[in-house]
Amino acid sequence: MADHIMSTYNRLPIQFERGEGIWLWDSEDRQYLDALSGIAVCGLGHAHPAVTRAIAEQAGRLVHTSNLYGIALQEQLADKLSEVSGMDRVFFSNSGAEANEAAIKIARLYGHSRGIDNPAIIVTDRSFHGRTMATLTASGNRKVQAGFEPLLPGFVRVPYNDLDAIRTVAENSNEVVAVLVEPVQGEGGINIPDSGYLDGIRTICDDKQWLMMLDEIQSGMGRTGKWFAYQHSNTVPDVATLAKALGNGVPIGACLARGRAAEMMQPGTHGSTFGGNPLACRAAIAVLETLEQEELIEHAAALGERFQQGFRDALSGVAGVTEIRNLGLMIGIELDRPCGELVSQAIDQGVLINVTAERVVRLLPPLVTTSKQADIIIEHVSKLIREFLAG
Numbered sequence: 382m383a384d385h386i387m388s389t390y391n392r393l394p395i396q397f398e399r400g401e402g403i404w405l406w407d408s409e410d411r412q413y414l415d416a417l418s419g420i421a422v423c424g425l426g427h428a429h430p431a432v433t434r435a436i437a438e439q440a441g442r443l444v445h446t447s448n449l450y451g452i453a454l455q456e457q458l459a460d461k462l463s464e465v466s467g468m469d470r471v472f473f474s475n476s477g478a479e480a481n482e483a484a485i486k487i488a489r490l491y492g493h494s495r496g497i498d499n500p501a502i503i504v505t506d507r508s509f510h511g512r513t514m515a516t517l518t519a520s521g522n523r524k525v526q527a528g529f530e531p532l533l534p535g536f537v538r539v540p541y542n543d544l545d546a547i548r549t550v551a552e553n554s555n556e557v558v559a560v561l562v563e564p565v566q567g568e569g570g571i572n573i574p575d576s577g578y579l580d581g582i583r584t585i586c587d588d589k590q591w592l593m594m595l596d597e598i599q600s601g602m603g604r605t606g607k608w609f610a611y612q613h614s615n616t617v618p619d620v621a622t623l624a625k626a627l628g629n630g631v632p633i634g635a636c637l638a639r640g641r642a643a644e645m646m647q648p649g650t651h652g653s654t655f656g657g658n659p660l661a662c663r664a665a666i667a668v669l670e671t672l673e674q675e676e677l678i679e680h681a682a683a684l685g686e687r688f689q690q691g692f693r694d695a696l697s698g699v700a701g702v703t704e705i706r707n708l709g710l711m712i713g714i715e716l717d718r719p720c721g722e723l724v725s726q727a728i729d730q731g732v733l734i735n736v737t738a739e740r741v742v743r744l745l746p747p748l749v750t751t752s753k754q755a756d757i758i759i760e761h762v763s764k765l766i767r768e769f770l771a772g
């Protein structure tokens with residue numbers, strides 16, 4: 382019974398008991414293909430032996446001490462993350478929203494260090510950055526804000542994928558100190574900006590001495606076919622946030638920073654009781670090592686092409702399919718009508734998918750998905766969409 386659970390979620394009427402790779406089994410032992418990865422969390426699939434081993438071993442050795450002391454595994458993970466990202470320093474949190482909170486606090490410290498008393502951050506329409514007060518204020522979605530006013534000051538909103546809008550703010554504001562965007566919008570509907578967007582933001586930020594801050598919480602950790610989505614551009618941000626796939630399900634987030642942004646936090650400015658504890662860091666190290674050893678990021682890129690081709694073959698020209706888009710394994714199929722009911726129809730077929738922004742079928746399959754499994758997902762999902770549209 383869920384009587385004692387707060388009603389925050391509209392839950393689907395199934396519960397899973399175990400998983401292996403891209404498969405999940407429910408309480409009636411029915412099997413499902415997981416094309417969602419717990420919303421981009423289980424990139425390595427379920428119960429990956431390397432992660433399981435790391436967690437089990439670390440749980441038997443040391444789960445938690447405190448950030449009052451040195452934590453070797455945290456240092457090791459920060460080294461590894463810096464190496465693959467090109468960033469200098471890392472703050473560890475327990476979630477994506479908290480990673481973004483750290484980024485927002487860095488931007489404000491940075492603003493004050495430049496003598497700006499009311500520093501503001503540019504954010505975009507249709508963005509999603511989390512559910513804390515600062516991150517829901519930063520999000521471009523009225524649904525996550527409604528009822529929680531007063532929102533926080535210090536944010537300026539512009540349309541996504543619109544450099545001119547940012548330039549206009551640059552000409553008219555003396556208070557902006559940073560831009561915070563997702564390199565691909567996830568919750569907003571798998572919105573992929575034009576190829577010059579991130580480079581353009583970089584140029585404006587360099588010009589104005591603003592921090593370029595990227596929310597890579599959904600797009601990071603290999604999902605788009607690179608370690609981080611910004612690596613598809615020529616740009617390195619000043620701040621990048623991670624969470625979701627970082628621990629493959631063990632809660633951990635990270636705020637990475639470079640140059641001056643990396644020097645803003647000083648003893649006493651920020652902290653977290655759990656953030657970066659030995660258990661979470663050990664799991665994340667296992668995730669990074671596995672992504673490299675199994676060459677899963679290259680695989681994600683190839684698999685992304687396969688999904689794109691497969692869905693184009695199966696769905697382009699079908700009336701009602703507005704657009705098929707992906708960057709690696711962030712895949713969106715936009716329809717001309719709301720299609721939330723596709724989620725339960727897919728469950729009946731034994732496939733887990735998601736619908737976001739009302740009319741975008743979103744797939745975030747694990748990076749360990751095989752080509753054969755990809756073809757099964759393409760076939761099932763295309764058939765469902767065709768039948769739904771033929772309605």
Ligand SMILES: *Cc1c(COP(=O)(O)O)cnc(C)c1O
Pocket residue numbers: 475476477478479481509510511512563567568596597598599600624625
């Ligand atoms: C999921 C998500 C968040 C929030 O992460 P939580 O761990 O739920 O706090 C923030 N930004 C993006 C882009 C996300 O996809």
